[in-house]
Amino acid sequence: MSQLSDLLFETRVATESVVDFLAGGRLRLGVTGLSRSGKTVFITALVHHLTRAIAARPEKGGETKTQLPVFRALAEGRITSAHLDPQPDYSVPRFAYEEHLAALTGLDRHWPQSTRRISELRVTLEYRSKGWSLRKGFGQGPTRLDIDIVDYPGEWLLDLPLLGKSYAQWSHETLDAASASARAMIASEWRGLTARSDVKARYDEETAQKLAQTFTQYLRLARSERFALSSLPPGRFLMPGDLEGSPALTFAPLPMSDGEELPYRSLGREMERRYEAYKSQVVRPFFRDHFARLDRQIVLVDALAALNSGPEAVRDLETALTGVLTAFRTGRANLFSTIFRPKIDRILFAATKADHLHHTSHDRLEAILRHLTARAIERAEGVGASIDVIALAAVRATREAMVRHEGEKLSAIVGTPVAGERIGHEIFDGVAEGAIFPGELPADPRDVFKGEALAVSDEEADFRFLKFRPPAAMLGADQKPLPLPHIRLDRAMEFLFGDRLS
Known part of the structure; x- marks a missing residue:
């Protein structure tokens, strides 16, 4: 049944890819990052720069200035239009661009609410190609690129490796990690309750809920600014959404061995069932419906938070980033994969909040992030994916x-x-x-x-943890806010989709 389901999924994705290709240029850009990494701000700033830069451009003959000089298609004046279009997936919530922009640029300017669910937004660019266009050759009209931005919590990404792990294996890894010095203190209540629980005892809901609650409390403490730990699956325990209180989110690790025989209505057996339900009803649909269809990906990383919390947090961030990159389906893009089976052929790791450091430290911040992702990058580059690392501030405060x-x-x-x-x-x-x-x-x-x-x-x-307000926005001639200052947002754009505008 699983093989048949996988085959049907691959067929559906291939069909959608062919339709997308024939309909015109389309690129699905995944934007993710762990908590407080700046995903919402990045998307809002990117879209505002694209749409506003074209609208505010002077008439022909006027001086052309851009805040995005590294983004070549714009700097060369080849982008003729940039606007928002209806997103293709009507069942996915729309990214609240207008609301987030108002938060950043309003009189009471403040940082928008962080990502807590998946959302999408389509920005369409119309441009003059520098050379022969494959789609023009097919007679498909003006050259355009639909960029479908898929925003999702990075914590969900860390769940993908669970698809290949049994409940016993995950339990062993989680309990072992919780015994490390950086986690032992904050995990003490949950570990104590777990030690007093009998996996073979008859299941009762009160015990299951208490274990899940104390386990979730441990995950939340580990993620807090004080500890800044990153590798904390299951991700939906921290961002449950509509699943809060459901049996699929009411389980916790228990000490048991693979293949261990447990009574039918035992606590361990029920926890194992709920873990498997979480994988099949939560993790796998996310992978199939959204993640597996991405073409490009940016991973935003709040490396400074980990650095401030010390070596244990840095090691944990390294583990999380390795897991993130392992989850991506990477490979070199070619005509066949573009038409029939998209793969992520470009991944950008961005160390955010670069504006909290002097520019003389930006190279060092990039070097640190490159070091943390070195093992994962080597693997992805080995199958043909291009990877870059930058220090970034989508909005410079x-x-x-x-x-x-x-x-x-x-x-x-x-x-x-x-x-x-x-x-x-x-x-x-x-x-x-x-x-x-x-x-x-x-x-x-x-x-x-x-x-x-x-x-x-x-x-x-x-x-170290001083938080700044967004800068006051300047208004254009139309009395609408101009794009806010940034650090290397144009370099990110050029890497992620500049080649598709050639």
Whole structure:
């Protein structure tokens, strides 16, 4: 039955790919990242830059300026139109672009709500090709590219490896990880309850719910800013959505062996059933309906949070990123795969919040992220996928300045901290600006596993998690907000879909 289901799925995907190809250029871009990595801000900024840059472009003969000089098709003036179109999947929630843009650019500017479910948005680019177009050769009209942006929580991505693991194997790995020094303290209540549970005892719902609740509490604590751990499947336990309270999300690991015989109505047997239901009813549909159809992918990474939390968080982030890249179906794109079976042929890892560091540290941030993904990148490149790593800020909330401190001129970043943020004894009101001296990242990326990642003094340690408000938006001649400043958003665009606009 499973093989027949897989065959039907592959046939459906191939049919959809052929229809998409003949209908015109289409690219499905996956945007993901673990919690607080900036997925919503990235998509909003990308779409705003594309649609606004064309609308605000001066008439022919006027001076052409762009905030996206590395994005060649735009810099060369070959993109003639950029606008939002209805998304192709009517059953998937629409990405709330207008709402998120209003949050970033309104009078009470603030960061939008983070991604908690899958959503889609289509932005269509019409452009002048530099050469012969395959689709023009087929007589399909003007050259255009429909970019279908698929936004989904990175925590869901970490569930894909579960498809190849039994309940006993997953339980062993999860319990073993929870005994490590970085997790033992926050997992103590759940581990204690698990140790007192008998896998062969008769199942009762109260015990199952208590185990699931304490297990979920452990996952939430591990994800908090204090610990910043990343490898925390099952992902839907942290973002349950409509599944909250369902049996498919009411299970927890128990110590047992593969092939162990358990009584029919035992606690262990029921937990195993619910784990298998989670894989078949939650994980597999996500893979088949959304993830397996992607062409390009960007993975946003809040590396600074892990660096601030120390080596254990960095190691855990490395494990999570390896799992993420292992989940992708990668390979070199060719005409056959484009028409019949899309594969992810380009993946971009982006270390976000680069505006929290001085530009002299951006190369070091990229080097650290490249080091954390080295094993996974080697595997993906071996099958023909192109991978890049950048330091990025889709919206730049700070500016750089030289500030005199104790008689010495130091490089600082300046921005408006969120109300309630503090530097030392000073508490900000959300209006006044503040200058901080960002820590210096290590020159050797291997040092992030050895001790404190950021070289800051005890006095400066409070500055690490300072949150800044988005910058105030400037208005264009039409009194609508212009795109906000960024760091390397154009480089991300060029890598992810610039080649499709040649």
